[in-house]
Amino acid sequence: MDSSKTLNYFFRRYSFFRWICAILVISTILFFFFFINHRKKVVPEIYSVVPPVGSPGDTIVINGKGFGDVRDMNYVEIAGSKLTASSYISWTDECIKIVLPASVQDGLVVVGTANGRSKSALFANEVDIPVPVTRVQVSAKPTIISLSSEKLYVGDILTIKGNNFGDVKHDSKVLFSVDYSGKLETASYKSPSMLEEFMIGASEETFDYVSWTNSEIMVHIPDGVCSGVVIVQVGNEKSEAKQITILKDAGTKKYTEKKLYLVEYSADIDDVVSSDSSTITLRCPIPSVSVLQPQTQVTEVSPEPVLMNYQNDMIHQLLKVKTGSPKSVFKQSFVIDVYGVTTNVNAGKIGTYKETNPNLLSIAARSDPLVKSDNEKIIALCNSIIGIEKNYYRRANLIYNYIIQNYTILQNLRKSDADPLEMLESGEGDAYDFAIIYTALLRAAGIPALTDSGILISQDLSSQTHWWTEFYIEKVGWIPCDIAIAAGLDYKNWGNDADEDSKVFYFGNLDSHHITFSRGWNQLKPFAADNKIVQQPRSYALQSIWEEASESIVKYSSYWSVPVVKGVY
Numbered sequence: 147m148d149s150s151k152t153l154n155y156f157f158r159r160y161s162f163f164r165w166i167c168a169i170l171v172i173s174t175i176l177f178f179f180f181f182i183n184h185r186k187k188v189v190p191e192i193y194s195v196v197p198p199v200g201s202p203g204d205t206i207v208i209n210g211k212g213f214g215d216v217r218d219m220n221y222v223e224i225a226g227s228k229l230t231a232s233s234y235i236s237w238t239d240e241c242i243k244i245v246l247p248a249s250v251q252d253g254l255v256v257v258g259t260a261n262g263r264s265k266s267a268l269f270a271n272e273v274d275i276p277v278p279v280t281r282v283q284v285s286a287k288p289t290i291i292s293l294s295s296e297k298l299y300v301g302d303i304l305t306i307k308g309n310n311f312g313d314v315k316h317d318s319k320v321l322f323s324v325d326y327s328g329k330l331e332t333a334s335y336k337s338p339s340m341l342e343e344f345m346i347g348a349s350e351e352t353f354d355y356v357s358w359t360n361s362e363i364m365v366h367i368p369d370g371v372c373s374g375v376v377i378v379q380v381g382n383e384k385s386e387a388k389q390i391t392i393l394k395d396a397g398t399k400k401y402t403e404k405k406l407y408l409v410e411y412s413a414d415i416d417d418v419v420s421s422d423s424s425t426i427t428l429r430c431p432i433p434s435v436s437v438l439q440p441q442t443q444v445t446e447v448s449p450e451p452v453l454m455n456y457q458n459d460m461i462h463q464l465l466k467v468k469t470g471s472p473k474s475v476f477k478q479s480f481v482i483d484v485y486g487v488t489t490n491v492n493a494g495k496i497g498t499y500k501e502t503n504p505n506l507l508s509i510a511a512r513s514d515p516l517v518k519s520d521n522e523k524i525i526a527l528c529n530s531i532i533g534i535e536k537n538y539y540r541r542a543n544l545i546y547n548y549i550i551q552n553y554t555i556l557q558n559l560r561k562s563d564a565d566p567l568e569m570l571e572s573g574e575g576d577a578y579d580f581a582i583i584y585t586a587l588l589r590a591a592g593i594p595a596l597t598d599s600g601i602l603i604s605q606d607l608s609s610q611t612h613w614w615t616e617f618y619i620e621k622v623g624w625i626p627c628d629i630a631i632a633a634g635l636d637y638k639n640w641g642n643d644a645d646e647d648s649k650v651f652y653f654g655n656l657d658s659h660h661i662t663f664s665r666g667w668n669q670l671k672p673f674a675a676d677n678k679i680v681q682q683p684r685s686y687a688l689q690s691i692w693e694e695a696s697e698s699i700v701k702y703s704s705y706w707s708v709p710v711v712k713g714v715y
């Protein structure tokens with residue numbers, strides 16, 4: 147009998163058989179739809195957590211795929227705890243930006259969606275903050291009730307008592323008057339608008355802040371400020387100004403010839419060879435902020451960085467880069483206010499570092515990978531120069547004059563891996579060697595000092611990578627010295643520079659043609675322990691990491707341009 151007729155007979159004859167066939171058809175359709183839908187599901191995958199080490203309040207970027215275009219019910223989990231809604235800044239399918247809550251702990255990072263949970267990535271909490279509070283929103287205006295003293299030196303600790311300062315500092319500031327215009331020094335009457343015309347905040351970079359609570363702030367008087375007022379700023383709210391006197395019998399500073407520069411530089415990545423899809427991370431230096439560079443504004447960044455400012459760098463990343471990937475160009479430009487400064491020190495009135503901020507001493511008075519002040523040759527030479535001189539300012543001047551008189555400045559830079567200590571034997575060195583050796587000798591003499599790096603602007607607006615030094619004198623603050631120019635480094639100086647005796651001027655004074663990218667050595671941690679690290683020795687920023695590539699990168703080429711000046715105003 148024909149099998150088709152048999153099936154037709156059973157289909158018409160028995161209802162049970164018809165039910166079985168219907169169930170089989172429905173099951174097949176359901177299985178087909180389940181299979182297609184399952185294939186379309188994308189389980190989230192984390193490529194990187196940037197940075198993998200952070201503190202409460204820091205911005206963290208999670209790169210990957212399959213996160214979903216909107217957060218909705220999706221979530222990020224750190225150390226087993228899901229983040230609350232207030233922690234999320236933005237959420238896209240390939241990038242999540244979050245603010246770390248105060249309660250964040252070391253542990254694994256997981257992204258969860260309706261399609262499943264990602265494999266975990268590691269995060270470490272850099273600082274254990276015992277305050278179980280996230281970013282505090284202060285609605286009331288901050289109020290200063292009292293100051294611990296109304297007369298202090300630069301570097302002294304000021305205790306401010308009051309209300310509504312916020313339980314944690316975050317972006318809040320203590321602001322002080324600065325006499326950039328010279329009006330405050332000569333005015334017989336100082337109006338509130340004059341006292342608040344130019345103000346700078348205490349610096350976290352030099353550890354000015356000691357402690358911060360809702361009712362009390364302890365802060366070191368920052369470098370460069372003058373008698374005027376102090377203000378606490380919390381968010382957009384400012385306290386009423388309180389009068390304060392900065393004692394100047396140990397030394398004074400005068401600010402000169404302000405210039406506004408438009409500066410640009412770029413970094414290129416090309417010729418990538420990789421065994422797998424990989425990540426390359428760039429750390430692009432940001433010009434530093436100080437009393438001589440009170441404002442640095444980013445005017446253009448291309449492409450958008452994953453982090454705008456992390457440890458004084460913009461963080462750019464190339465994700466899933468493979469062999470033969472097209473050339474990538476990362477460009478950034480800044481507008482920078484720069485002042486010159488002249489100092490006048492009364493050496494007999496300076497301090498002995500007994501009251502100096504210990505955190506400042508930890509970065510500026512000890513040997514580090516850049517400044518080897520504990521080297522036997524450095525110590526021996528230092529002792530022979532300073533002899534029995536006890537005064538720290540005079541010690542700095544003795545060392546300065548000795549280097550100028552006994553060493554020859556090279557006009558061209560030496561090889562990037564050349565050791566500055568070779569200058570002690572050869573009797574010659576470039577601007578980098580001069581600045582490093584001077585800084586090392588100062589530290590060996592017990593004087594806190596930093597090597598600054600950046601660019602030197604010639605009158606024709608051409609720029610060159612450059613290094614100089616600043617040393618710290620108690621009760622006075624930071625004092626700049628450009629020992630390379632003093633020793634005869636050739637550059638197209640500006641008209642007013644030509645009238646100065648370089649050897650005299652560049653001890654304690656600086657023009658506004660130096661743009662600083664880093665003050666001292668910036669020791670950075672890699673984003674992953676197995677990343678390949680690239681450094682840029684003798685560059686315009688002194689930092690331990692410029693580039694890092696994941697393990698599967700075999701090789702690639704990179705080019706960093708020297709920052710160029712596009713305009714001056």
